[in-house]
Amino acid sequence: xxxxxxxxxxxxxxxxxxxxxxxxxxxxxxxxxxxxxxxxxxxxxxxxxxxxxxxxxxxxxxxxxxxxxxxxxxxxxxxxxxxxxxxxxxxxxxxxxxxxxxxxxxxxxxxxxxxxxxxxxxxxxxxxxxxxxxxxxxxxxxxxxxxxxxxxxxxxxxxxxxxxxxxxxxxxxxxxxxxxxxxxxxxxxxxxxxxxxxxxxxxxxxxxxxxxxxxxxxxxxxxxxxxxxxxxxxxxxxxxxxxxxxxxxxxxxxxxxxxxxxxxxxxxxxxxxxxxxxxxxxxxxxxxxxxxxxxxxxxxxxxxxxxxxxxxxxxxxxxxxxxxxxxxxxxxxxxxxxxxxxxxxxxxxxxxxxxxxxxxxxxxxxxxxxxxxxxxxxxxxxxxxxxxxxxxxxxxxxxxxxxxxxxxxxxxxxxxxxxxxxxxxxxxxxxxxxxxxxxxxxxxxxxxxxxxxxxxxxxxxxxxxxxxxxxxxxxxxxxxxxxxxxxxx
Numbered sequence: 001x002x003x004x005x006x007x008x009x010x011x012x013x014x015x016x017x018x019x020x021x022x023x024x025x026x027x028x029x030x031x032x033x034x035x036x037x038x039x040x041x042x043x044x045x046x047x048x049x050x051x052x053x054x055x056x057x058x059x060x061x062x063x064x065x066x067x068x069x070x071x072x073x074x075x076x077x078x079x080x081x082x083x084x085x086x087x088x089x090x091x092x093x094x095x096x097x098x099x100x101x102x103x104x105x106x107x108x109x110x111x112x113x114x115x116x117x118x119x120x121x122x123x124x125x126x127x128x129x130x131x132x133x134x135x136x137x138x139x140x141x142x143x144x145x146x147x148x149x150x151x152x153x154x155x156x157x158x159x160x161x162x163x164x165x166x167x168x169x170x171x172x173x174x175x176x177x178x179x180x181x182x183x184x185x186x187x188x189x190x191x192x193x194x195x196x197x198x199x200x201x202x203x204x205x206x207x208x209x210x211x212x213x214x215x216x217x218x219x220x221x222x223x224x225x226x227x228x229x230x231x232x233x234x235x236x237x238x239x240x241x242x243x244x245x246x247x248x249x250x251x252x253x254x255x256x257x258x259x260x261x262x263x264x265x266x267x268x269x270x271x272x273x274x275x276x277x278x279x280x281x282x283x284x285x286x287x288x289x290x291x292x293x294x295x296x297x298x299x300x301x302x303x304x305x306x307x308x309x310x311x312x313x314x315x316x317x318x319x320x321x322x323x324x325x326x327x328x329x330x331x332x333x334x335x336x337x338x339x340x341x342x343x344x345x346x347x348x349x350x351x352x353x354x355x356x357x358x359x360x361x362x363x364x365x366x367x368x369x370x371x372x373x374x375x376x377x378x379x380x381x382x383x384x385x386x387x388x389x390x391x392x393x394x395x396x397x398x399x400x401x402x403x404x405x406x407x408x409x410x411x412x413x414x415x416x417x418x419x420x421x422x423x424x425x426x427x428x429x430x431x432x433x434x435x436x437x438x439x440x441x442x443x444x445x446x447x448x449x450x451x452x453x454x455x456x457x458x459x460x461x462x463x464x465x466x467x468x469x470x471x472x473x474x475x476x477x478x479x480x481x482x483x484x485x486x487x488x489x
Contacts, residue, residue, distance in 0.1 A: 027065040105134035342484035365475030377488040385480020387413030393472035
């Protein structure tokens with residue numbers, strides 16, 4: 001005889017004899033038998049005879065139903081043990097409450113239920129289908145999602161392959177351009193080195209000819225000087241003789257003096273002078289050509305930079321900015337179209353709403369940007385006190401704030417005749433001319449703000465990439481005494 005399963009024995013002892021399910025609110029009768037409160041109550045209500053125990057038929061004198069709390073706790077333990085035993089034997093699809101197989105699926109609650117759960121109030125009105133049917137339906141839905149995900153992955157793989165191929169093409173182009181540049185500059189260096197060697201060789205030849213003439217002249221002059229020295233010595237000796245001796249050979253002495261006249265040295269020939277002059281002119285022409293080339297090259301590079309800047313500017317979206325009156329300081333007077341702002345003669349009485357600046361005399365634009373590249377222009381004229389730029393949507397409006405990136409403001413301005421970027425500390429900007437119109441370019445994707453002189457497109461200052469964090473960014477103006485700023489169309 002097989003050994004009795006203790007879990008099954010415990011399950012039998014915790015089962016109501018009337019409903020044959022686990023006890024619900026178990027109560028004990030005088031005879032000692034236990035029943036569900038609802039089951040025994042319903043049984044006695046339907047009985048036409050006296051009140052008795054349904055199990056042993058013993059008459060019950062009083063309808064005294066004593067709750068059996070210990071049995072209720074044992075029922076909970078039996079349910080857990082039965083559920084764990086079912087899982088251990090591989091029957092994981094079993095209802096933890098009713099110990100029935102989970103054969104149905106509630107679509108509203110999206111959970112597995114048993115046949116008893118299907119009849120309960122919780123799921124009675126819900127759409128319930130067999131688990132095989134539900135699994136097939138959801139498999140089809142999941143399969144559709146899988147197909148879509150696979151298609152998306154294929155697209156991304158295609159983009160990746162295309163991007164890599166494009167990158168390789170561009171790398172080949174840059175490598176080709178690199179080789180062209182290296183070759184051309186190598187040829188240029190070789191040409192300049194050859195010209196340098198040729199010119200230096202010609203100079204060396206001229207040096208040798210000049211030295212040769214100089215040496216010949218020195219040699220001749222040395223001989224003449226030696227001959228004249230001897231003649232002077234002889235004549236000085238003759239000059240000391242007596243009158244009769246001095247006059248004895250006076251004709252020969254005079255002849256020797258006349259022959260001792262100095263002979264001029266050989267001068268540099270006109271041919272050599274012409275060669276020197278021709279060489280000097282050619283050298284001047286070559287140096288002028290090199291200087292012109294050197295001056296032209298940076299100009300060409302600058303032109304390329306301006307073309308690149310122009311191409312990038314075309315990608316920027318010119319936005320039509322208007323000023324937000326709800327953010328304007330009470331000292332500021334805005335035009336009806338919201339395009340210009342100035343400092344009024346007296347402070348206005350305006351609602352102190354949370355958006356309004358109450359310390360710095362500034363105002364925000366109505367527009368806000370979170371992505372893309374955007375630009376707009378502000379006419380500052382000859383005003384001596386102003387600042388233009390961008391600010392975070394969440395920039396502090398109340399109290400004294402620092403006009404710096406740390407406080408959420410990125411701007412340039414003019415104060416006491418000096419141009420400066422509002423950094424910490426301020427960065428002085430040595431501009432060659434006073435700009436009357438400032439162009440603000442905001443690149444949200446790169447987190448960068450650049451300012452230009454809108455007149456000649458010359459860059460003024462750039463807050464580098466990643467300087468401006470993510471979030472909503474709005475145009476920002478600060479107006480000083482006697483200043484009026486206007487947003488250009």
